[in-house]
Amino acid sequence: MKSKFCLVLNADLESSDETVSLEKNYQNVFKPLLSFLYSHKDFFLTIGFSGPQLAHYEKKHPESIELLHELSSKRQIEIIGGGYYSPIFPLLLPMDRSGQIEKMNSLVRSTIGKRPCGMTLFGSIWDSCLVSTFQSCGMEYIFLDSSLVPKKHLKCCPLIASEQGRSIKIFPSYKNLFPLENESCQEWTSRIKTFASKIKPEQFSFSDDQFFEPVLSLCFSFEQFGAFMKSQCFDSISENAEDVSFTTPYLYLKKSKFFSPAYIPAGMDSEISKWSLIPFEQVENKTGFPPTIHDYLNLYSQNKRLYERMVYISMLVSQCKGGDKVRKTASSEMLWKAQDGTNYLSPAFGVPSPAEKRQKAFRALNEAERLIREAAKIFRESLTSFDCNGDGLNEYICQMEKYNAVVSLYGGQISELNFIKSGANYAASLSRIEKFDSGTDFYCRGFFSDHLIEPEKFEKYLAEESIENCIFSNSQFSEKKLESKRKEIQLEGNGLFSSMKLPVKLRKNFIFSSSGITVQYILKNESPIELNAVFAVELNFAQTRFDKKFEMESQYSTEAILNETRLLLPDSFYADEGVSIIQVKDSADKRIFVIEPNEDSGLSCAMIAFKRPVDGLEPKVTSSTYKVALFWNINLSAGMEKEKTINLSVMPLKK
Numbered sequence: 001m002k003s004k005f006c007l008v009l010n011a012d013l014e015s016s017d018e019t020v021s022l023e024k025n026y027q028n029v030f031k032p033l034l035s036f037l038y039s040h041k042d043f044f045l046t047i048g049f050s051g052p053q054l055a056h057y058e059k060k061h062p063e064s065i066e067l068l069h070e071l072s073s074k075r076q077i078e079i080i081g082g083g084y085y086s087p088i089f090p091l092l093l094p095m096d097r098s099g100q101i102e103k104m105n106s107l108v109r110s111t112i113g114k115r116p117c118g119m120t121l122f123g124s125i126w127d128s129c130l131v132s133t134f135q136s137c138g139m140e141y142i143f144l145d146s147s148l149v150p151k152k153h154l155k156c157c158p159l160i161a162s163e164q165g166r167s168i169k170i171f172p173s174y175k176n177l178f179p180l181e182n183e184s185c186q187e188w189t190s191r192i193k194t195f196a197s198k199i200k201p202e203q204f205s206f207s208d209d210q211f212f213e214p215v216l217s218l219c220f221s222f223e224q225f226g227a228f229m230k231s232q233c234f235d236s237i238s239e240n241a242e243d244v245s246f247t248t249p250y251l252y253l254k255k256s257k258f259f260s261p262a263y264i265p266a267g268m269d270s271e272i273s274k275w276s277l278i279p280f281e282q283v284e285n286k287t288g289f290p291p292t293i294h295d296y297l298n299l300y301s302q303n304k305r306l307y308e309r310m311v312y313i314s315m316l317v318s319q320c321k322g323g324d325k326v327r328k329t330a331s332s333e334m335l336w337k338a339q340d341g342t343n344y345l346s347p348a349f350g351v352p353s354p355a356e357k358r359q360k361a362f363r364a365l366n367e368a369e370r371l372i373r374e375a376a377k378i379f380r381e382s383l384t385s386f387d388c389n390g391d392g393l394n395e396y397i398c399q400m401e402k403y404n405a406v407v408s409l410y411g412g413q414i415s416e417l418n419f420i421k422s423g424a425n426y427a428a429s430l431s432r433i434e435k436f437d438s439g440t441d442f443y444c445r446g447f448f449s450d451h452l453i454e455p456e457k458f459e460k461y462l463a464e465e466s467i468e469n470c471i472f473s474n475s476q477f478s479e480k481k482l483e484s485k486r487k488e489i490q491l492e493g494n495g496l497f498s499s500m501k502l503p504v505k506l507r508k509n510f511i512f513s514s515s516g517i518t519v520q521y522i523l524k525n526e527s528p529i530e531l532n533a534v535f536a537v538e539l540n541f542a543q544t545r546f547d548k549k550f551e552m553e554s555q556y557s558t559e560a561i562l563n564e565t566r567l568l569l570p571d572s573f574y575a576d577e578g579v580s581i582i583q584v585k586d587s588a589d590k591r592i593f594v595i596e597p598n599e600d601s602g603l604s605c606a607m608i609a610f611k612r613p614v615d616g617l618e619p620k621v622t623s624s625t626y627k628v629a630l631f632w633n634i635n636l637s638a639g640m641e642k643e644k645t646i647n648l649s650v651m652p653l654k655k
Contacts, residue, residue, distance in 0.1 A: 051084030081116030122341035147270035156214035327375035355623035412477035424544035443473035471495030502527035516649035545588035
């Protein structure tokens with residue numbers, strides 16, 4: 001039996017929101033490809049686009065759309081669909097799944113003239129629960145990385161997967177059959193033949209009247225296809241038609257009606273899976289159980305927080321009944337933009353996406369929330385509690401007119417601080433990792449992260465050295481009181497201080513208002529001896545802008561009143577006492593954060609950079625955080641308490 005090739009050019013995912021990159025890939029890859037296709041009638045190709053990519057071609061290169069339309073009408077190419085913004089489908093609510101697919105289908109139909117009947121998945125991130133949605137949207141088949149398919153089902157034929165009475169055909173994509181560097185066309189086709197020869201007709205059970213022809217699918221990224229076009233294989237491909245035969249899914253399925261039934265467990269591309277076991281390390285999976293996208297998110301907390309925020313906004317949009325339809329549609333559009341899979345991970349390398357991508361997504365989600373509030377026409381400030389991250393503990397979501405804050409019981413801190421109008425998530429700071437950042441933070445850097453530090457270790461804290469046994473910042477707090485009408489939460493945390501294991505208690509009262517947040521602390525020494533310590537409260541301002549301007553300078557600048565004198569502070573600053581007011585100016589989003597302790601405090605400010613792998617194994621600085629820490633020396637007799645209060649207010653920056 002002669003084997004057929006189904007070659008797929010996948011969507012230009014990494015450039016989906018960058019016009020310059022889209023144009024570069026058009027000139028370097030897509031334009032010469034169209035020329036090749038037009039002159040080689042026997043070369044068949046399947047093409048997948050992202051919505052922004054196809055929309056860019058339609059706007060900037062209408063001639064390419066005309067050529068695609070012509071090639072499609074001749075069945076030489078087949079245009080497949082997917083989600084408009086290349087989302088990770090298992091992470092979406094069903095309404096968003098179908099909405100993104102239908103939006104992409106509409107664009108393909110309006111530009112190419114044919115509705116897609118197949119699709120690819122971002123990162124081959126699969127779950128069997130998707131079958132119902134895909135079939136409802138008219139999808140007949142999908143492409144999946146062959147690493148997801150149990151070896152017994154890899155028979156060089158389409159599979160068919162069923163779920164609750166619905167089914168979809170699956171074409172496995174064989175990465176191991178990609179042309180190697182400097183591999184000739186003859187060598188490549190010989191390797192393919194050897195692979196296909198292992199498939200014997202007797203392995204299948206079908207009647208004589210059923211036609212079966214082996215098919216091998218290869219899904220290329222734009223970068224991979226560009227390299228393929230420059231290779232010897234591509235140069236010689238038209239001269240070896242007797243060895244290589246090409247097809248599209250439509251043409252193959254029209255002729256062959258044999259499909260191998262298979263259950264495909266949840267999983268994802270093998271390259272992504274390698275990063276799903278140990279944080280920021282490539283590890284081959286030898287467990288026998290394929291990692292899922294949820295395993296991945298549980299490993300990378302910042303990506304998971306973006307996911308939680310996305311789901312929350314998705315629920316707000318779905319619950320909005322009636323109201324302004326135009327604004328509701330616009331809100332869905334911003335939500336879908338935030339669902340772009342590249343905001344969560346890199347499909348090419350498998351590493352988590354950098355902070356720049358996540359902050360863009362947070363901005364889109366904040367805009368979506370603004371629009372859905374306006375669409376509903378009725379908005380009431382509220383404070384609610386529910387387990388929004390699925391860890392078994394409630395989080396507290398405070399929706400105010402100007403901002404949205406999330407309080408986590410872990411560390412008793414604000415883990416999200418989103419400004420609804422033209423704002424990102426100021427609390428989305430990373431924590432240091434020893435292998436990248438020459439130190440480890442044993443806590444999450446949010447707003448109002450608290451430390452009780454031994455006096456002899458305080459110098460290490462000021463020098464940003466790791467301190468493992470700081471209590472409260474990594475303590476599990478508990479709810480003592482929730483006053484929804486007053487927008488007030490009272491939490492309580494307990495810990496054992498120093499090597500002497502002295503029991504201490506911290507009551508922490510959050511009060512939210514339209515102008516900002518007030519946090520009251522009551523620290524109690526529950527030990528029988530005197531307690532001497534330094535109590536520090538951190539506010540970590542995440543980098544939210546990544547324009548070229550802020551590559552050379554910080555978006556934050558700080559002024560403080562020290563001993564009744566107003567000072568402009570450098571990025572790194574220390575004062576052991578006498579600070580009454582701190583002003584942190586965000587020059588990017590034109591806001592001023594005013595921090596006022598009820599008693600003069602010490603102050604430590606520092607700019608902290610974070611390195612992470614982005615496009616390979618070599619780590620790069622991807623983001624920074626501006627830490628503002630207020631601190632006091634604490635001397636408490638047995639059974640005594642000490643009260644401190646910090647008020648954080650926000651105001652627009654005057655022009």
